[in-house]
Amino acid sequence: MEIANSFLSADSNRQSQQTKLASIINYLPHDVAIKIASLLQVRDLCALTCCSTFWRELCVSDSIWESLVRKRWPLLTSFDFPSSSSSSSSSSTSSSSSADSPNFKKWRKLYIKRHVELGVRARSVEKFVEACSRSESLEVRDYLNAVETLIATRFGFEDVQRFLFNPKVNVLLNLIGVHYCLTCLGIQDNELVESLRASEISDRHVCIKWWKVGRWIYGFRRRDESHSRWVSLAYLATEDDDHVLGVLRRGTIHEVVRVQISAVGHTSTPWSYKADQL
Numbered sequence: 001m002e003i004a005n006s007f008l009s010a011d012s013n014r015q016s017q018q019t020k021l022a023s024i025i026n027y028l029p030h031d032v033a034i035k036i037a038s039l040l041q042v043r044d045l046c047a048l049t050c051c052s053t054f055w056r057e058l059c060v061s062d063s064i065w066e067s068l069v070r071k072r073w074p075l076l077t078s079f080d081f082p083s084s085s086s087s088s089s090s091s092s093t094s095s096s097s098s099a100d101s102p103n104f105k106k107w108r109k110l111y112i113k114r115h116v117e118l119g120v121r122a123r124s125v126e127k128f129v130e131a132c133s134r135s136e137s138l139e140v141r142d143y144l145n146a147v148e149t150l151i152a153t154r155f156g157f158e159d160v161q162r163f164l165f166n167p168k169v170n171v172l173l174n175l176i177g178v179h180y181c182l183t184c185l186g187i188q189d190n191e192l193v194e195s196l197r198a199s200e201i202s203d204r205h206v207c208i209k210w211w212k213v214g215r216w217i218y219g220f221r222r223r224d225e226s227h228s229r230w231v232s233l234a235y236l237a238t239e240d241d242d243h244v245l246g247v248l249r250r251g252t253i254h255e256v257v258r259v260q261i262s263a264v265g266h267t268s269t270p271w272s273y274k275a276d277q278l
């Protein structure tokens with residue numbers, strides 16, 4: 001009987017402590033609570049909204065979601081953001097018109113909208129790459145078009161990691177993500193390699209092959225010169241001379257007449273044969 005009473009007493013004390021703790025947390029100073037919430041990941045922030053009315057109202061505030069939007073998508077400009085001046089002016093109007101205003105508490109909505117849109121756009125890029133690489137190789141023109149799609153949509157590093165750094169998708173899609181991170185987002189090589197390893201794609205290989213116009217010697221043009229490099233994604237992310245990435249970035253210009261990217265183990269079609277088929 002004494003043991004049962006001790007357990008009941010312990011449970012009562014524990015519940016009392018939890019109640020006191022919840023009361024303290026719910027009455028934190030607003031700036032302290034904002035600071036705590038701003039340190040959380042999006043998933044944890046959404047979970048926090050289920051704790052109480054206090055946290056639910058706090059966690060949907062623009063002051064938190066604005067920083068999340070700016071951190072995840074650093075390439076967005078002020079033109080893409082809700083205007084704080086417009087939202088403040090709309091507060092003087094009726095509550096119904098304020099709720100309908102395009103600038104009223106829109107940061108969270110903007111975050112969710114962009115997350116969904118970028119998922120759809122990533123899927124469209126994946127389908128485009130699959131359609132253009134039915135022979136398991138991709139011409140540099142189509143490759144750069146896929147990169148341009150990411151640039152136009154202004155993917156963030158988290159989006160690339162979530163949608164493109166997937167071991168289940170085509171390695172060419174992984175390569176497009178690496179290219180975009182290095183040339184557009186300016187991700188440091190160590191951070192990028194760590195992300196590739198965490199995604200289990202750092203050891204995936206691609207073959208980059210390019211052809212240069214044959215040189216003229218004594219009035220005769222020699223055969224086109226063929227060059228190729230087999231590289232891993234991790235090597236490409238830390239390449240010192242930037243040679244392979246430079247070939248991919250420039251594409252077919254000047255003396256380079258063709259660039260082809262393929263997965264390891266794929267034998268590319270000879271350039272002379274392709275030229276005869278055109």
